[in-house]
């Protein structure tokens with residue numbers, strides 16, 4: 001506190017004068033009020049401590065005390081009382097007064113009391129500020145989970161954040177937190193005050209993506225009617241996040257590699273090299289090694305990116321984190337929707353832990369959001385999450401064998417086909433829907449000679 005501000009409230013001018021005299025001499029800023037109304041008005045601008053007369057011409061001190069505490073619980077109030085009102089003073093302490101002093105009081109004692117109170121306030125505010133800073137949108141604490149997988153990811157992110165330049169490759173299925181991890185790295189690095197720029201490589205045709213990344217000169221191509229700075233220039237000193245890097249065209253991959261190796265690039269339509277200091281974070285949900293083998297991804301770029309790979313684990317491999325994530329999103333949506341959901345039933349939690357989460361944390365977040373919107377009571381039940389089972393068989397339920405029997409092979413084939421269709425032939429996610437791993441689903445795709453229908457994504 002620069003110079004703490006103390007509000008002295010008393011209707012007796014002499015008392016105000018003596019307190020002001022003494023406290024000003026101690027180096028505090030003092031403002032005075034002689035009624036309850038003016039005390040409230042003057043505390044409006046923010047004070048650090050209040051010395052408050054118990055009896056005021058237009059009301060009692062307690063109501064003033066309550067109002068001040070409501071506005072800022074960290075502000076302490078010392079009540080000034082005459083002997084006759086000691087009982088009420090005790091009552092006042094129950095209402096949150098920090099202390100009381102009997103009139104006539106000893107100014108040395110008051111000075112000491114004031115000093116102690118202000119110290120308490122300072123500490124309380126410090127703790128509060130610290131907590132708020134930890135709850136920052138992209139602090140490491142934002143990455144929820146206590147499984148060993150998440151702890152090692154966090155440790156890696158922490159290392160990477162503090163190493164200023166290294167290129168990072170985030171891999172993981174959809175919804176595992178690649179976006180979040182990229183932001184956490186940036187906002188906890190020395191680059192945090194500079195720009196975080198973000199582009200999805202699959203969203204633009206190659207030529208456009210190139211000019212987005214590197215910028216262009218006026219007249220570089222039809223429609224380029226003025227010079228434009230690219231992402232790498234804008235983010236100088238900061239971070240560029242290249243999402244879905246696996247989808248980048250091979251031609252542009254070469255230019256990106258050159259930039260990563262030499263830190264320089266040319267705007268489209270220019271021959272001049274521009275040098276910037278940018279950290280590149282790339283992300284993909286593809287298996288880049290496979291892409292390299294299929295000649296869709298440059299091997300040299302892969303090795304350049306893969307210096308620091310951070311694989312984000314799928315949620316089904318860390319069921320122990322499910323309760324923590326559920327709690328995290330319940331808190332978040334309680335605030336957002338002004339609800340008071342306390343938790344989920346044991347049944348529902350067991351169901352959530354068993355569920356394979358093909359959409360990972362994004363799917364869990366959506367499931368909690370939906371359940372909270374639907375919930376009637378204060379606790380979320382398995383019914384509130386019924387959309388997850390998708391009307392399908394719940395694990396543990398007994399499936400009745402039809403009286404006439406069935407063809408198990410055909411049933412299996414049908415399930416595999418449905419899983420593939422539902423996930424647009426994303427084998428990893430389809431496998432997750434069936435509780436299989438990728439090899440197991442591939443085996444079945446071969447066995448049943450399944451093929452993606454034409455026109456399917």
Ligand SMILES: Nc1ncnc2c1ncn2[C@@H]1O[C@H](COP(=O)(O)OP(=O)(O)OP(=O)(O)O)[C@@H](O)[C@H]1O
Nearest residue numbers: 142143144173174175176177178179180285361362
């Ligand atoms: N460990 C985590 N703790 C809390 N929330 C998380 C965590 N990981 C991801 N999330 C949240 O899950 C959602 C999906 O994460 P994000 O968008 O980062 O996934 P992604 O891997 O980039 O997915 P995609 O490949 O589809 O782009 C976001 O709302 C994100 O905040």
Ligand SMILES: [Mg+2]
Nearest residue numbers: 175178179243
């Ligand atoms: Mg993403």
